[in-house]
Amino acid sequence: MRHGIHPASRPVVLRDRAPGFRPPTRSTVESRHTVEWQDGAPCPVVDVEISSAGPPFRTGASPVVDTAGRVERFERRHGPARR
Template sequence: MRSGIHPDSRPVVFRDRAADATFLTRSTASSARTIEWEDGNNYPLIDVEISSASHPFYTGTSRVVDTAGRVERFERRYGRPAAAQH
């Protein structure tokens, strides 16, 4: 590998707000916010919307998706397809 072309990898804490779970892992992502980890060190903190702790595939739970509402909103915004109009 050529030196100087890859970003620096460092320990970073990712916090899943939905599941209230935190993960310490290595990443190239950076953040101005920090958090004190269990080992007493401060690490950059990055909040995420979803992770393996809250994703339905990994947790075995399913969420109801309002597809009917989405279809209706799409049809109101863009109209019905020509074949479906009478």
């Protein structure tokens, strides 16, 4: 690895906004916001929109799909399905 060309990596906390998931990791991302970590030391925090804890199927935030309504709407437009 060549010296002087790579950005400095530092410990940060990635905070997922939806479930409040906060894994510690290392990153080169700069952050002005800090959070107090479990050991009491301040650690930079980076807010992310999506993380491994945040997919809709795990958080219950996925919309309810009305499949019966879709089938009825299809049959109104195109007639009942032939079997």
